[in-house]
Amino acid sequence: MSVPTTPRIRDRWRTWRGVLGTLLLITAFAVLMVGVSTPRPGGYLDAEGTGPGGTRALAEILADQGVRVEQVRTLAEARSIATPDSLVVLARPEYLMDDDLLDRIDELPGDRLLIAPFATVLDELAPGVTEGSYEEIHSREPGCGMREAVQAGNARMGGSYYQVTGPDARCYGGTLIRFRPNGRTTTIVGSGEFLTNGRLIEDGNAALAVNLVGTRTHVTWFAPRIPLGNEPPATLEELLPEQLTWLVWTLIVAVGLIAIAQGRRLGPVVTEKLPVIVRAAETAEGRGRLYRARRARDRAGHALRAATLDRIVPRLGLAPGSAADTIVSAIAVRIGQDAGQIRSILYGPAPADDAQLVALARHLDTIERQVRDS
Template identity: 45%
Template sequence: MTGRRWRTARTIGLVILLIVAVSTLGAYLTAPRQGGLLQADSTAPDGAHALLTLLRDQGIDVVVADDIDDVAAAARPDTLITVAQTFFLLDGTVLDRLAALPGDRLLIAPSGVTRERLAPGVDLDGTVQFGGRPDCDLREAVTAGDVQLGFSDTFARADDGAATRCYGGALLRYQDGVHTVTLVGSGAFMTNAGLLGQGSAALAMNLSGTHQRVIWYAPQRIEGETTGATSLVDLIPPQVGWAVLQIGVAVLLVAWWRARRLGPLVAERLPVVVRASETVEGRARLYRSRRARDRAATALRTAALSRLRPRLGLGLRSSPAAIIDAVAGRLGTDAHVLWHTLFGPSPSTDEQLLALARQLDDIERQVAQS
């Protein structure tokens, strides 16, 4: 009897252990893989894993390049080099190597220096709500049809050369010698979450799948020459140490001074715990019930400006004109569009309020990545 019970307990233990092992393995394999914007293997909302999987399912050879050496090794005249996350491309040597490689190019939301090196003769032409009808004869755009893709930069040829502009200039293609260069002002529609938008998946597939071999180059760190002997501590001026020491002493003195004025701490249980998300939702419902779109827009703009000022190196008393100039200089965006978004009139409909929130979020994201 004892032996039978032992065998039964051992069997149950092995089954439980097997279930735990299978569950752990399944959770590991299906867990989302976090990563940067448009990173090839990232399954996060802003990753590009879904798009690259769709391209491979169509029989396209997708080569993921982690650095410029991988791009150079895989580049051929019949390839399409897709360049994303261009804010990390700061070194002139890296950009010159990219410009000299064979194959066509697809530049996703290129920064100023990347656009000058890889798409010479193309200038920023402003910003547009990326979406609607393509209004061009480019096959990739005509096939995708109407799209709703959000806020985007627009491009134009500086020398009035031949070029095809779609979606108000948010998509531009022209011939640069033997290279066909395509620029798109926003890469949001290519992300895992963005593919769900109207026409997004079709346009992303059409632009990325024009060749049987695609090199996906989305660097997640700064490319270029670095010196291994230099560390972050070496870049800090020597006066900073004394300043930090003085601030630390001042903080300790203030803490000691305030502690002498306070009595002993008394623990007290709160009658109710309210989550921050519930507070925000409750306030939003009050605004909506009173149709206070002006107050909601003011709250959104005030919060966005409070986060933008430190990133732009501006103080609390900075004038609206100074803020507009700083943002326009950082992003290359038309000042009138920025003024309308950051300091313009209050929206009159819920749709306009939602569009304003998205535009403010897009400006914050671009400033943070610039």
């Protein structure tokens, strides 16, 4: 026997269903925000990354040998843990875009390991070192007397090669050099692929990686995820307690839901065209003028190459941390062009003048269009 629903019960349900729906939406939003905000390790040369391009395996090997690897994302974090007895590893120098920032990085104590630094970074952190052309990554003999390299034997080295007057060691065809300016040991490698999870087991890569990074008991692994400039002071959100931040977000969601409910009662929102339209191209043009004013052709060329690779690598069905040789081979097969020419365009030296920069942009655009249309 069913109990008839009285008007009073229906009225109560109408009153509370909106509140219950709002609470459910707030709960779902909170769960979603927790999931999104939870940091996920990954990325090329990320010490916490477990993918092919990460270096988690190396960090664990070093930990077993008593070497503590601490990964940092900002200069402030690096300053707080770097000591004269530690090793500072610049894993992603392409994200260090500001001269003032590089000057402050130069003040960090301890020895250094620079991974594939470009000209601007070399000028600030390794003056006197010049960058040569790109060398194909393959198994190479040490060809030097450096203890770390001799013990490792053959390793998959390549990338940029470097030259410096009177180095303490120049190994693997110049793709690894070591010298001691101002009493501090600085080691430079042309590519970090031998450090990654996917390449560590090949040849003597693991031994070379451990020998280079494990020279100290503490390693500051500096791997930014985004380009860094002048670091701003802490924001208000960073200074507030985490609980207060969640309370504010909850109130914002509640107010938004109330506004939506009231807005439906008041009728549809009337749209009005804005009197000003800002073209997205103006931002790119302004940044280009800034690069030209500062004659930062190396940075501009690197930005063009990085942006092109970010767009075409997914079209090739490759992972973001794929090796340069893999990317070049895939493009050559896809568009039917010479692999050497493609490598020179994507990984060659920085443009020497404006004409070469313009030519580089045209070549990159051509490769991207051919990959997209093929």
